[in-house]
Structures are given as C-alpha cells and as structure tokens.
Amino acid sequence: MTTKIKLENVSKIFGAKPYSIIPMIKEGMEKNEILEKTGHTVGVYDASMEIKQGEIFVIMGLSGSGKSTLIRCFNLLNKPTHGSIFIDGEDIVNYNSSQLKQVRQKKIAMVFQHFGLFNHRTVLGNVEYGLEIRNISKEKRQEIARENIEIVGLKGYEEKYPDQLSGGMQQRVGLARALANDPDILLMDEPFSALDPLIRREMQLELLDIQERLQKTIIFITHDVNEAFKIGDRVAVMKDGKVVQVGTPEEIIEEPANDYISDFIKDIDRSKVFQAEHVMIKPNALVSMKDGLNVAVKEMEENNISSVFVVDRGRHVKGIVTIDDAITGIKEKKTLEDVLRTDISVVQRDEYVNDLIAKTLESKFPLAVVNEEEKLIGFILRVHVLSGLVSDDVNESIEYIG
Amino acid sequence: MGSFPDITTKLGDYVEQFVDFLDLSLEGFFDFIYIVSSQIINSIETALVWMPWWSFILVIFLLGWYFKSIFSGVLYSIFIFLIGTFGLWEDMMTTIAVVLTAVIISLLIGIPLGVWMAFSKGFSTVMRPILDAMQTMPSFVYLIPAIFFFGLGNISAIAATLIYALPPVIRLTELAIRGVDKEVIESAQSFGSSKWQMLRKIQLPQALPTIMAGVNQTTMMALAMVVIASMVGAQGLGEQVLVSINRIDISLGFEAGISIVFLAIIIDRVTNGIADKLQKHRRVSE
Ligand SMILES: Nc1ncnc2c1ncn2[C@@H]1O[C@H](COP(=O)(O)OP(=O)(O)OP(=O)(O)O)[C@@H](O)[C@H]1O
Ligand SMILES: [Mg+2]
Numbered sequence: 001m002t003t004k005i006k007l008e009n010v011s012k013i014f015g016a017k018p019y020s021i022i023p024m025i026k027e028g029m030e031k032n033e034i035l036e037k038t039g040h041t042v043g044v045y046d047a048s049m050e051i052k053q054g055e056i057f058v059i060m061g062l063s064g065s066g067k068s069t070l071i072r073c074f075n076l077l078n079k080p081t082h083g084s085i086f087i088d089g090e091d092i093v094n095y096n097s098s099q100l101k102q103v104r105q106k107k108i109a110m111v112f113q114h115f116g117l118f119n120h121r122t123v124l125g126n127v128e129y130g131l132e133i134r135n136i137s138k139e140k141r142q143e144i145a146r147e148n149i150e151i152v153g154l155k156g157y158e159e160k161y162p163d164q165l166s167g168g169m170q171q172r173v174g175l176a177r178a179l180a181n182d183p184d185i186l187l188m189d190e191p192f193s194a195l196d197p198l199i200r201r202e203m204q205l206e207l208l209d210i211q212e213r214l215q216k217t218i219i220f221i222t223h224d225v226n227e228a229f230k231i232g233d234r235v236a237v238m239k240d241g242k243v244v245q246v247g248t249p250e251e252i253i254e255e256p257a258n259d260y261i262s263d264f265i266k267d268i269d270r271s272k273v274f275q276a277e278h279v280m281i282k283p284n285a286l287v288s289m290k291d292g293l294n295v296a297v298k299e300m301e302e303n304n305i306s307s308v309f310v311v312d313r314g315r316h317v318k319g320i321v322t323i324d325d326a327i328t329g330i331k332e333k334k335t336l337e338d339v340l341r342t343d344i345s346v347v348q349r350d351e352y353v354n355d356l357i358a359k360t361l362e363s364k365f366p367l368a369v370v371n372e373e374e375k376l377i378g379f380i381l382r383v384h385v386l387s388g389l390v391s392d393d394v395n396e397s398i399e400y401i402g
Numbered sequence: 403m404g405s406f407p408d409i410t411t412k413l414g415d416y417v418e419q420f421v422d423f424l425d426l427s428l429e430g431f432f433d434f435i436y437i438v439s440s441q442i443i444n445s446i447e448t449a450l451v452w453m454p455w456w457s458f459i460l461v462i463f464l465l466g467w468y469f470k471s472i473f474s475g476v477l478y479s480i481f482i483f484l485i486g487t488f489g490l491w492e493d494m495m496t497t498i499a500v501v502l503t504a505v506i507i508s509l510l511i512g513i514p515l516g517v518w519m520a521f522s523k524g525f526s527t528v529m530r531p532i533l534d535a536m537q538t539m540p541s542f543v544y545l546i547p548a549i550f551f552f553g554l555g556n557i558s559a560i561a562a563t564l565i566y567a568l569p570p571v572i573r574l575t576e577l578a579i580r581g582v583d584k585e586v587i588e589s590a591q592s593f594g595s596s597k598w599q600m601l602r603k604i605q606l607p608q609a610l611p612t613i614m615a616g617v618n619q620t621t622m623m624a625l626a627m628v629v630i631a632s633m634v635g636a637q638g639l640g641e642q643v644l645v646s647i648n649r650i651d652i653s654l655g656f657e658a659g660i661s662i663v664f665l666a667i668i669i670d671r672v673t674n675g676i677a678d679k680l681q682k683h684r685r686v687s688e
Contacts, residue, residue, distance in 0.1 A: 075592055104594030116589030120607040130593040133603070174589075181593065 001052040004185065004217045005074065010047045010083035012069050015040030018081040031240045043069035043078070045241045056211060056218045058232030060225060060264075066241040067221045071189050074219060075108045076100055087185070105134050109178035110187040114194055115170045117162040123149060123173050124158040130181040141180075148176040151210065168199035175207075179214070186218045192227070204231055205278070225264055229253075230278070237261050276356060277349040280369045280378030286311055289318060293336050297326045309368060310340055315375040317368045320344050346370055349377060356380065421547055432551045439557050442506060447499040455491065459483060462668065469675025478671075481664035488657040490639060497628055497638035497665065500556055504563040504624045509617065512568050516575020516613075517601065526576065533569045541566045541627060545634045559627075559636030567623040574616030578609030614677035621669050628662060639665075 013021045021040045031042045044066045051057045059067050072078040073085060076092065084091045092103055109130065118126050124145055131141035149158055152172040162170050171191055178186055192200045208231060211218060222228050228235050229249040236246045237257070245257035256262040285299040287310045300308050300323045307322040319340040321329075329339040345363040347356060349371050359367055366379040425432070450458070459479045466475035485494050519526040544565045548558035582605050590604045606613075632640035639658050646655030 077588055077592060101594040101596065104592060108592075110589065110592040112585050112589055114585050116583075116585040118586060118590070118604060118608075120610075129590070129603070133593060133595050133599045187592075 001054060003050045004053040004088065005051040005219075006084075006086040007047055007049050007073075008084045008086070010070070010073055010080045010085060011045050012043040012066075012073060012078050013040050013081045014043055022082055042066075042241045044073065044080075044238075047083075047243045049236060049243060049246055051217060051219065053217055054215045055233040056208075056220055056231055058220045058222060058228040058235045059238060060222050060228040060235060061238030063223060065238040067223070067238055068189055069241075070238070071187050071219055071221050074185070074187055075104055075110060077110075105130065105181065107183055108185045108187060109181050109183040110189070111171070111174045111178050111191045113190040115162070115167075115174045117170055117173055117177075119162045122159050122161055123154060123165070123176075126162065126173055127176045127180050129177060145176070145180050148180045149173075151179065152176040153206070166199075167195050168203060171195060171203065175210075179210075184217055186216045188218065188220045190221050190223070193222070193224075200227075207231060237264065275349065275353065276347050276351045276367070276369045276380060277378065279353055280349075280380045282378050283309060283376070286315075286376070287321070287336070288312065289336065291336065293321075293326050293329050293334070293339070296321050296336060297323065297330065300326070307365060309344075309376060309379065310336065311376055317344070317346060317370065317374075317376045318342070320365050320368075322365075341365070344368055347380070421550060425551060435561070436552055436557055439503060439507060439560050443499050443503040443556060443560065446502050447495065450495040450499060451492070455486060465672050466668070469672050469679060474671060478668045481668060485661045485664060488661060490642065490658060490661050493638045493642055493658070494661060494665065495638075496556075497625075497640065497662070500559055500563070500631070500636055500638060501621065501624045501628065501665075501669075504560045504567060504627075505617065505621050507560070508564055508568045508571050508620050508624075511564075512571030512616070512620070513575050513613065516572045517579055517606075519572065519576040520579035529572070533572060536565060537569045541630055542633075545630070549634050554635035556636050558634045559631035562631055562634065563624045563627040566627055567620045570619035570623065571613070571616040574619070575609065575613050578612030578616075579605050581612065582608045611677050611681040614673065614680055618670065618673040618677065621673055622666060625662065625666050625669065 011022060011025070013019075015021070015038065018040065021034060021038060021042070024034055024038070025042065025045055029037075031045075034040055034042055047070055049057075059070060061067050069078055073080050074087075076095070080093055083093070085093055087103065087107060092100070095103065118129065121129070124142065127149055128141045128145040131144060136144075146155075146158065149155060152175050154169060154172050154176065157165065157169065162173060165173065171194075174191065192203050195203060204227060207218075220231060229252075232249060234246060234248050235252055237244050237252070237260075239260050245252060245261055247255075252261065253265060256265060285303040285305060285308050287296045287299055287308050289310060289312055296308055296310070300306065305323075307320050309320050310318045312318055319342040321336065321339055321341065325339040325341070329336075344365050344367075345359045346368045347359065347370070349369055356367060360380065360382045366381050368376055369378040369380060371377050453461075459482050462482050463475040463479040466478040482494075485491065515529070519529055541562070544562040545558070548562040548565075552558035552561055586604065586608065587600070590600050595604070628636070628638065628640035629643050630640070632638070632644045639662050642654060642658035643662070645651070646653075646658060
C-alpha cells in the first residue's frame with residue numbers, strides 16, 4: 001500500500017515563543033519542567049509516522065496527551081512549530097493560504113467531537129456547506145449532499161435542524177458533511193465520545209461499513225482502547241505529547257512498548273467489548289443439502305477454503321463438510337448427508353467474544369454464528385477472536401494464536 | 403471660606419475648536435450623511451404616509467401575529483388605532499420614520515464596527531472607552547454638535563439619536579461574533595472557508611439572534627430620544643410632548659406620551675419576537 005501521509009519530527013508548542021522551546025526539549029527537559037520554567041505547553045513532540053492509503057489509523061492516549069493537537073496539524077488548524085507533514089508526497093506545512101484552502105476543500109475533511117454543526121442551517125444546508133464554498137452549483141451540490149445523507153442513513157431528515165436530532169444523528173450529519181467533499185482523508189477527533197455506548201457501538205460498525213465501501217484514509221482519535229482496537233488497522237499510542245508506540249492492535253497487545261501501554265491495555269473490559277457478529281466473517285460460500293458433494297467441492301476450491309457450512313432452504317445450519325471428507329465421499333459414492341459433520345459449535349450473534357474463546361479452542365471447525373431466527377449469518381475462525389480478545393494476561397493470547 | 407482659586411482650563415473651548423475643525427475638514431462627510439439620512443427618512447415617510455390607514459394597521463396586526471401571537475396582533479392594532487383617534491396619526495408616522503432611519507443607519511455603521519472589534523483586539527481596546535463615554539454622556543449634549551453640523555430638523559435629531567443609540571449594536575455585535583462556538587468556527591475552517599465566507603455564512607448568521615437583541619435595545623433607545631430630539635426640531639410625537647409642556651396641556655401631553663409608550667411596547671415585543679424566532683434552532687448543539 002502506498003503512503004498517504006507522512007509526518008516527520010512534528011512538534012507543536014503552545015506559548016509566546018514556541019521556537020525557543022525546541023532546543024530545551026532536545027536537551028531532554030520534560031513537559032512539566034518546561035511548563036513550570038517557561039510557561040509553554042508541549043502539545044506534540046517529535047511525532048513521526050507514516051499513514052497508508054486506505055487504512056484506519058487510530059491515535060489513542062489519555063486526556064491531555066496531545067491527540068487533538070496532533071490531528072489538528074494534519075489540516076493545519078494547528079501549524080506545527082517544527083517538522084514536516086507530507087500528503088501525497090507534498091509538504092503542506094509551508095503552504096500559502098490558497099494552497100491550504102485547496103487541500104482543505106478537496107483532500108481532507110474533519111469530524112468533530114461535539115459535531116461542530118452549523119445550527120442555523122438544516123441538515124441539507126450543513127452537508128452541502130463544503131461544496132457551497134467551492135461555488136458548486138446549487139443543484140449539483142444538493143444532489144451530492146442528498147446522496148451522502150443517504151449513505152449515513154439520514155434520508156428523510158434533510159430539512160430538519162441539528163437541534164431536532166439526537167446526538168447519534170447529529171454526528172451522522174457531521175460524517176455526511178465530511179464525506180460530501182469526497183476527501184481522500186478523513187480526520188475524526190473523538191467523533192463518538194459524546195454518544196452513549198449503544199449508539200456508539202452502532203456508529204463504529206457503520207463507520208467500518210462505510211469505510212469498506214469508500215476506502216478513505218481515516219485518522220481516528222479515541223481515548224478508549226476498546227474502540228481503538230476494534231476499528232484501527234494500526235494504532236498509535238501517545239503519552240505526554242510523544243508517540244510511544246505505533247503498530248497493529250495485535251502487535252501492541254503482543255509487545256506493549258512500555259508499562260504505560262500495558263496499563264492502557266489492561267483497561268480493556270473484555271466482557272463488554274466484542275460480540276460474535278463483530279468478529280465473524282460473512283460466508284461467501286454455502287452449500288445446501290440438496291446440492292451434493294460435487295458442488296461442495298467446487299465451492300471450496302473456488303473459494304480456497306477447506307470446509308464449508310451446509311444449510312437447508314431456510315439457511316439453518318445442518319453441519320459442515322471438509323474438503324477431505326468430500327473427496328473421499330465422492331470416491332466412495334457417498335451422499336453429502338453421509339459425510340456431514342454435525343459436531344459443530346453454533347453461537348448466537350450477540351455472544352461476547354470472551355465466551356467464545358473456549359468454544360473456538362474446543363471446536364475443530366469454525367464457529368457458526370446464527371441470528372435470532374437461527375439462520376446462519378457468519379462464521380468465526382480462531383484468529384478472528386483475537387481482534388476482540390485482549391487479555392490481561394498477554395501470554396495467554398499469544399499461546400492461543402500460536 | 404475657601405473659594406476655589408482663580409484657575410481655569412479651557413476644555414470646553416478646545417472641544418469647540420475641535421468641532422469647528424471637524425465642520426470645516428469633514429464638510430463633505432457631513433453632507434454625505436445628511437443626504438443619505440434624508441433620502442432614507444424621506445422614502446420611509448413617503449411610504450408610510452402613502453399607505454392607507456387600515457393597511458398600516460393590518461401590517462402591524464400581521465407582525466404581531468407572526469412574531470408573537472394573534473392576541474398581540476389584535477392588541478397592537480388597537481394601540482395604533484387609538485393613536486389615530488388622538489389625532490396623532492401623522493405625528494406617529496414621522497416618529498416611526500425618524501426612529502427607523504436612526505436604527506437603519508446605526509445598523510449600517512454598528513454591525514461593521516462590531517465585526518471589526520471582534521476581529522481586532524487593538525481596535526476593540528480603542529473603541530471600548532469611546533462607547534462607554536457615548537452611553538454615559540447625558541443625551542442632551544449630543545444635540546449641540548448635531549445642530550451645529552446639520553441645523554435644526556429631523557436630520558440632526560437622527561444624528562443625535564444615532565450617537566446615543568449606536569453603542570448597543572456595536573457591543574452586542576462584537577460579543578456575538580466572539581461568542582460563536584469555537585468548534586463551529588473550526589469546522590467551517592476545516593472545509594477551507596475564506597474569511598469572508600466564514601463571516602457571511604457562519605459568524606453573522608450565528609450571531610444574528612444576539613445582534614437582534616442589540617437592535618431591540620437600539621430601537622428602544624432611539625424611541626426614548628424622541629422627546630429630547632424634538633428640542634432640535636424633530637417633528638412627530640416628541641414635538642407634541644414638547645408643545646404640551648410649553649402650553650401645560652395635560653390632555654395633549656398624555657395622549658402624545660401614551661402614544662410613545664404604545665409604540666415602544668409594539669417595537670419592543672416585535673423585535674424580541676424576531677430574536678426568539680431566530681434563536682429557535684441556535685441552541686448550542688450537544
Ligand atoms: N490552544 C492551546 N493553547 C495552549 N495549550 C494547549 C492548546 N491546545 C492544547 N493545549 C495543551 O496541549 C496539551 C495537549 O492537549 P490536547 O487537546 O491535544 O489533548 P488530547 O489528547 O486531545 O486530550 P483530550 O482527550 O482531553 O481531548 C494539553 O496540555 C493542553 O492543555
Ligand atoms: Mg482532544
């Protein structure tokens with residue numbers, strides 16, 4: 001994957017003479033010391049990272065660790081005191097105001113923690129704003145705005161005002177507004193923190209859904225580890241203005257760079273995080289009872305898998321066939337029903353990943369995930385559980401992957 | 403007895419010289435103001451006088467109904483009708499014209515000044531004491547330069563009213579622009595708005611309800627100046643009050659006085675109603 005954004009030694013100091021502080025930090029003075037002696041705040045210090053095209057890059061850290069300060073550097077709401085920010089290979093830090101306007105209008109859009117909606121405008125008026133200031137014709141921009149309102153699931157609310165919507169809906173407006181400009185990069189500063197947990201989870205899933213369709217490069221801030229690991233392809237951990245670790249969730253769990261991160265990870269409330277449906281994979285191959293063994297083998301070969309679930313007409317799980325069983329079955333002229341293995345584990349869609357650990361370990365086959373009507377909606381492999389499983393005892397999970 | 407020693411400063415003289423100087427050097431400017439004000443006031447007055455009496459009452463009713471309630475609409479229409487029965491219809495029109503003109507000009511001047519103050523700390527620091535002085539100075543004092551520059555008549559009344567009624571618009575505009583939610587500003591910025599787009603599409607609309615509160619205050623102050631301004635030749639209801647004082651005519655004094663009160667009530671409620679309507683969707687969204 002290509003690099004979309006590259007940060008090189010970015011620092012942001014707040015105060016009267018920010019540049020005078022850089023040497024002090026280089027000498028190793030701590031954030032607190034600098035604040036006491038000079039009254040300057042180190043917002044971000046020496047952050048370097050590369051963000052790839054199409055990934056969800058999460059920045060996490062405690063309150064005051066500099067997350068917002070950093071993300072606001074990406075669109076120069078904060079101008080870095082030091083360092084470079086390359087977007088598509090161009091350093092934007094020293095852009096003049098019209099170049100900057102171009103970047104903000106076309107390449108980067110931002111979603112805010114408290115939504116930052118224009119409450120004197122309707123939903124439609126909010127979503128079309130970014131296009132309006134680019135002087136796109138009313139007809140065109142409203143058409144685009146309506147499409148995006150539909151994407152975030154707010155069709156029918158175009159003429160409402162933000163204060164007539166719930167928090168979750170308001171943030172959808174924020175998201176639609178950002179998407180309407182069709183930016184390559186989406187900056188999201190704790191977009192779901194102001195929402196209650198249920199709505200929040202829903203929004204997280206929807207973001208993943210939208211991301212799958214639109215493939216933006218997303219930079220997402222959160223102080224919630226669960227959220228970070230759930231949606232992040234890679235995660236950067238910040239502490240006192242410094243980036244202390246960057247890696248995939250698995251890498252961070254496996255090898256926390258320091259105690260700070262281990263502490264952070266401990267906070268994960270395993271029992272309440274991921275449910276079966278969050279980690280499952282939707283089956284792209286299914287075999288019906290009446291299909292027979294040849295179809296089963298063909299399905300498995302085409303999809304490059306070693307076993308496939310068998311369902312009846314109502315999509316109820318009957319069992320599983322493995323490729324080996326099927327091939328021997330064909331040789332011995334057996335039917336699908338003969339080689340069908342019924343000793344599979346079936347789990348409900350809302351079972352917590354935590355409860356699935358034992359089941360995945362015991363079962364030789366993937367877990368079948370069913371909905372309320374007992375219809376098969378997905379399956380879970382052992383490795384999938386990992387993304388939802390973050391244990392206090394890290395070794396346990398490593399063993400488990402191995 | 404210790405009497406004050408014989409020391410005099412000539413502050414008043416200096417001010418007079420300054421005013422003379424202004425009159426000479428800024429003659430064109432004052433002419434311009436004179437022309438603009440008389441244009442505005444003439445067109446408003448012509449329009450008001452041209453309107454059939456019942457249609458004016460109808461307009462008042464509709465305003466009251468739309469911005470308040472049907473009851474208010476009826477009440478305000480009765481007020482206006484009563485003023486007509488006092489025989490003060492034309493005077494009322496003149497007063498409305500003077501007040502409206504003063505308010506329009508004070509918005510034209512006040513809003514840009516307020517915006518400028520919101521954006522420039524330096525300018526704000528300079529303006530604050532001036533605004534304080536403008537508001538605390540007894541309003542009679544403004545009559546003198548007003549006559550000096552514009553002579554007797556409605557225009558100098560407007561000028562005096564303007565000086566007195568301008569500060570609330572300026573102050574509230576500054577306050578309102580500064581008070582726009584930071585995240586809202588940032589989100590507009592993050593889309594690449596120019597300064598002008600930001601002002602026109604975000605800051606001013608967001609500030610409008612507060613600015614409307616300023617308009618309300620300004621209008622009320624302008625109305626309060628009506629009687630005082632009649633001393634420099636403003637016509638209308640104020641003039642009638644002045645006449646009644648000179649003649650000790652209690653009946654005329656009361657009728658003209660209560661007419662001003664009626665106007666005050668109507669203007670206050672309607673401008674408040676407008677502010678409320680604007681406010682409706684502008685609660686901080688959280
Ligand atoms: N405009 C500013 N002027 C001065 N100091 C600032 C400014 N913005 C942020 N800071 C300081 O920079 C540091 C980092 O703040 P920042 O807002 O980036 O933290 P954060 O990680 O986003 O925290 P939170 O989770 O609370 O949003 C803090 O010490 C903060 O006080
Ligand atoms: Mg923050």
